[in-house]
Amino acid sequence: MEIFIIASWHIWMQRNNFIFYRGRPSFISWKTSFYEEAKLQAFRLSEEKQHAFLLRLDSLS
Secondary structure (H helix, E strand, O other): HHHHHHHHHHHHHHHHHHHOOOOOOOHHHHHHHHHHHHHHHHOOOOHHHHHHHHHHHHHHH
16 A cells, blocks of 8 residues: 555646656656665664565566
8 A cells, every 4th residue: 555655646736846846757757766765765664564565576577
């Protein structure tokens, strides 16, 4: 669930960057910011869940 929320949030941020700052949305910048945010969110989880979460995150790449 967290992965989908983080992904959606970063799609929204790409949209805002395009509208307000005339930035160019790209998959590479989305993916980079998504991975950084997801790794930060992993610290909120217990060690067992954190390991599973990071494995799942790595499988998406």
